[in-house]
Amino acid sequence: MLCEKCQKQAASVHVTKIINGQKTEMHLCQNCAQSLGEFDLNIDLPNFFASFFDHSHFGGQIAQPKACPACKLTLEDFRQLNQFGCSECYHTFRKEIEPLLRRLHGSSSHEGKIPAHAYASLSIERQIKMLREKLQQVISIENYEEAARIRDQIRALERQAQG
Amino acid sequence: MGESWIKKDGPEGDIVLGTRIRLARNFAEIPFPAVANREQARQVLQQAKQFPSSLRQLTNVKFYELAEVEELERQILMEKHLISPEHTQNTNGKGVIISEHEDISIMVNEEDHLRIQVLFPGLQLKKAWELANQVDDLIEANVKYAFDPDIGYLTACPSNVGTGMRGSVMLHLPALARINQLGNVLRSVSHFGLVVRGLYGEGSESFGNIYQISNQISLGHSELDMLDHLAKVAEQVINSERQARQYLLQEQNRTASEDQVYRAYGILTNARLITTKEALKLLSTILLGIDLALIPDLERCSVKELMVEIREAHLQKIMGQSLPPEERDRLRASLIRERLKR
Numbered sequence: 001m002l003c004e005k006c007q008k009q010a011a012s013v014h015v016t017k018i019i020n021g022q023k024t025e026m027h028l029c030q031n032c033a034q035s036l037g038e039f040d041l042n043i044d045l046p047n048f049f050a051s052f053f054d055h056s057h058f059g060g061q062i063a064q065p066k067a068c069p070a071c072k073l074t075l076e077d078f079r080q081l082n083q084f085g086c087s088e089c090y091h092t093f094r095k096e097i098e099p100l101l102r103r104l105h106g107s108s109s110h111e112g113k114i115p116a117h118a119y120a121s122l123s124i125e126r127q128i129k130m131l132r133e134k135l136q137q138v139i140s141i142e143n144y145e146e147a148a149r150i151r152d153q154i155r156a157l158e159r160q161a162q163g
Numbered sequence: 164m165g166e167s168w169i170k171k172d173g174p175e176g177d178i179v180l181g182t183r184i185r186l187a188r189n190f191a192e193i194p195f196p197a198v199a200n201r202e203q204a205r206q207v208l209q210q211a212k213q214f215p216s217s218l219r220q221l222t223n224v225k226f227y228e229l230a231e232v233e234e235l236e237r238q239i240l241m242e243k244h245l246i247s248p249e250h251t252q253n254t255n256g257k258g259v260i261i262s263e264h265e266d267i268s269i270m271v272n273e274e275d276h277l278r279i280q281v282l283f284p285g286l287q288l289k290k291a292w293e294l295a296n297q298v299d300d301l302i303e304a305n306v307k308y309a310f311d312p313d314i315g316y317l318t319a320c321p322s323n324v325g326t327g328m329r330g331s332v333m334l335h336l337p338a339l340a341r342i343n344q345l346g347n348v349l350r351s352v353s354h355f356g357l358v359v360r361g362l363y364g365e366g367s368e369s370f371g372n373i374y375q376i377s378n379q380i381s382l383g384h385s386e387l388d389m390l391d392h393l394a395k396v397a398e399q400v401i402n403s404e405r406q407a408r409q410y411l412l413q414e415q416n417r418t419a420s421e422d423q424v425y426r427a428y429g430i431l432t433n434a435r436l437i438t439t440k441e442a443l444k445l446l447s448t449i450l451l452g453i454d455l456a457l458i459p460d461l462e463r464c465s466v467k468e469l470m471v472e473i474r475e476a477h478l479q480k481i482m483g484q485s486l487p488p489e490e491r492d493r494l495r496a497s498l499i500r501e502r503l504k505r
Contacts, residue, residue: 014350014354016354085194085195086309105324106383109382110316112386113296113385113386114312118310119310119312
């Protein structure tokens with residue numbers, strides 16, 4: 001396969017991006033990949049972060065200098081450090097990092113583990129939500145025996161949540 | 164420190180050297196390590212000193228303050244994958260907790276306050292996750308983690324946010340390398356949202372045909388879904404390596420394969436000077452020879468162990484002295500000759 005860009009050299013770098021579920025593919029030679037910066041995307045996160053805020057995500061204007069009230073970190077600091085300063089930064093810069101999270105992870109909502117002790121009630125809510133989805137599934141295949149069982153589980157969890 | 168995962172074989176152990184699960188966790192009220200001041204770093208260390216008692220019901224672990232661990236010992240911990248290369252430097256305020264079987268390590272004040280790691284031999288992603296999950300729960304019973312219901316566990320770098328989890332499998336892929344298919348296979352792995360790295364993580368070189376495959380994203384899926392995906396891709400790679408190994412055993416290739424293995428054996432059992440890089444390359448060929456039953460009377464685990472023992476810090480420790488570079492190559496060669504005697 002020839003490089004999509006120069007059409008001269010063999011494509012040796014294959015880039016797949018998934019942004020908000022939209023998949024794009026590129027097949028490039030080493031040189032073009034490097035000049036487009038696509039090659040760096042995988043191996044050099046720091047550059048990626050810095051350039052991310054260069055784009056016109058703030059309507060072409062430079063973002064208002066804003067600092068985290070807890071650790072005083074600014075977006076400029078984040079670009080230098082490639083890290084946040086504290087957990088409060090995630091609240092302070094939530095709007096700014098949402099697109100970054102989607103770009104990094106293809107998603108901006110957590111589906112994994114919840115701290116068992118500190119967020120016990122949230123964990124119950126999550127379980128109820130999952131059981132409700134399962135309930136719909138078993139009803140759709142007319143497995144009423146299983147549905148009754150799941151309904152009982154949901155009731156028990158709801159009682160637990162109320163305390 | 165007792166028996167390590169390096170010395171044992173696990174499921175798919177002929178190809179998968181090891182499995183690792185890492186969980187990044189931070190305390191809610193303290194700035195992340197890069198920003199924390201001395202006092203705050205101390206606070207984190209003080210909390211971590213309590214973990215051995217939190218974890219007692221599960222296993223015996225020991226806390227070490229890295230500033231009090233000698234440099235050579237720190238290097239050894241790194242060579243065993245118990246701490247990261249970054250964690251061996253600027254030891255101020257850093258710590259590590261290690262279990263007696265070296266299957267659990269918790270780095271304290273690395274990029275995040277806590278990096279909980281579980282290391283198992285062979286391909287055991289689910290089991291390793293279950294243990295990491297248990298360790299995490301026991302710690303969380305006594306501390307408040309930085310967590311957000313919408314975006315999950317909060318980490319210093321947004322690339323780890325969400326589950327804070329990275330699962331990795333360490334694969335030995337000599338046959339694919341031999342038939343020049345390694346590049347193709349590893350490229351297709353990266354098409355599936357996974358990352359391929361060298362032996363010691365980010366930016367490290369790959370020696371001895373050993374590669375780590377890990378999940379890149381940490382947000383948007385459950386831990387088990389991510390690990391399931393990783394396991395499926397790893398299994399494909401394992402299958403490709405198995406096919407390549409069968410190919411090397413075919414009638415028309417067998418003599419050439421034997422030749423490669425015995426040449427490697429010849430050099431390793433006769434060389435008087437050898438670098439780590441050359442030794443790892445040849446030991447990788449010997450390991451393949453053992454797996455294909457091309458070379459008798461050599462024990463797989465002892466060759467695997469030798470691949471760690473010939474690294475700088477281990478070598479210095481075995482020899483009981485600090486060695487100038489030119490001496491290392493000589494002693495490495497003599498250690499290998501000794502160990503490979505049949």
